[in-house]
Amino acid sequence: MVLIFIDNIDRLNFFERYAQATLEKCLFVTTKHYISVKLSRKYKVFLLGPLQDCITHLPSDEQVIRSCTHVYRGSQSVEKAQLVYSTVFELLNKIDLNIHEVSYGMIFNGNAASQKAFAEYMKINLKACIYCEIGNFPRKMFFDIKGVNAQSSLYSEPGLLDEIPPVSDNEHNAWIDGYEEYKSKPLPQSKIRIEHFISYISDSIFSYLGYGIREESVSLLKRGGDFLKLLYKKRFSLGVGRKKISSLVGEQYESSVGYVFFPTQVRFDSQLILNSDVDNILGLKKAKVYANSKGLDLYVKVHPAETSHEILSTYNKLKDEIGFKLVSGNTNELIKCANAVVTINSTVGLESLIYRKETLVLGRALYSGFDFERTKKYIHHYLIDVDYFSSEPIDTSILQEIERKLKVSCNF
Known part of the structure; x- marks a missing residue:
């Protein structure tokens, strides 16, 4: 059972x-x-x-x-x-x-x-x-007996992947072609289901009556407001506001120039909070030191879901203080053209390994112990x-x- x-x-x-x-x-x-x-x-x-x-x-x-x-x-x-x-x-x-x-x-x-x-x-x-x-990739799921991400058995024992048969470069390259085609298309938008809101109201009422447990302390009024905001954004494409904010810090860049790429993570990213002692600012500074040690420029891309004017302003100030370029290009292309990638524990780090890039991981990521061969086995067999x-x-x-x-x- x-x-x-x-x-x-x-x-x-x-x-x-x-x-x-x-x-x-x-x-x-x-x-x-x-x-x-x-x-x-x-x-x-x-x-x-x-x-x-x-x-x-x-x-x-x-x-x-x-x-x-x-x-x-x-x-x-x-x-x-x-x-x-x-x-x-x-x-x-x-x-x-x-x-x-x-x-x-x-x-x-x-x-x-x-x-x-x-x-x-x-x-x-x-x-x-x-x-x-x-x-981390389309139509794939992760299963483990200890947990997910940095709590998983794979994080503590990456050598488990060494027991898996090797994956040929031809097979991997064919997969990359399909993956890039998938990423080139608009990602399927999550559906806004009225059932979610109905279930929340129902569960709130019945938990009050003693049937079930309500874990979060979010009022019905706030949850209803959040639902209507989300519905309004989807219907009237208010995502434009996010693009405007991101464009405040994006610059043109030269991909043929050697550089180290560092992607920021959303400030409330669970991986950033739970599985790292390094935040975005410290990570950015460490990435700059790493880039300097290699005699390369540092390109930084702000996470597209980051909409805080205060945080974006901080990045702009830090750019002038320590010297790096804020860019807003395609993430996949930034990875492919980079000499190396520095990440805290973003999925970008795993994508970097897919392309056999030198990758420095500052936080605790599932793939911290991966190399190129382990990465192929993880994707194709694990x-x-x-x-x-x-x-x-x-x-x-x-x-x-x-x-x-x-x-x-x-x-x-």
Whole structure:
């Protein structure tokens, strides 16, 4: 039996497809009433709630709570995260999950307080927990038994890739051609689904009545306002404002001149906050020192999602102080024409390795221990060929591949 924890309606489609493909029986656990209603039509579902009044169990390391997604984003207090963690852990121990029949558990990402409680419950019961995440490349997903990104087994043991058969340059180059073609087209826009807002209202009401757990401390009024803003932007293309802001710092550049490329990351990027002791400003300064050591110019591109005038102004001032060029060209071309790339832990670093570029990683990135050969193996053999955003069924053989790979190291 597979025990699946789902705390977000965005994950519902994927996990339903996973359950339909697996040869094992699936049991769902959720903190959301709306999800429990949707799933109960086909599967057995346990709805956890209500939130406890007091804390009875916490992880030994307080950083486990402080590093939760909602906490560092400011939508959940540390105290609320502790309550959620304690409640989920205690309720999992009280309900009859027939844990002895469970082969393994599954969670997406694993960085919310409720997910961390589920993972500890599985660990205490000596059951493996598979973490999954959208892959760095189209139609690819990442699966691991320790976590995602810098918490994964691959981060701590990059040598796992050395056990995988080599990938020929011809195969890799053919893949690059397809990847570049994919990136040259407008990326598919995420759909604004009214169901998301409806589910949020429903879950808020039912959690107040004691059915389910509301993790974030965001008011219905604010969530409704955010939803309308997003809908308005999509409909009337207010993305133009972002382009105007970015153009304030973009300069023309000469790609034939030797240079080191450094991409900034959005200030609220989870990887920047959780998996790095270096912020954008310090990273930029380190990149400048690195470029100077090679006698090269430094080209810096501001992340296109960065819209803070204050931060952009800081970059402009720093440009004059230490000397570098702010550019706004195509990221892929900037990587391909660079002599070297410096990154904190952006996906740009992994793309740099794809093109066999010298890459300096300043933070803790999944690919920190990769070289060109490991990068090829990661893309072609380690990542799993599953399109997270698709509605098409997942082939059972793919699930068997996931289980076969992970059984080698977790023995469940």
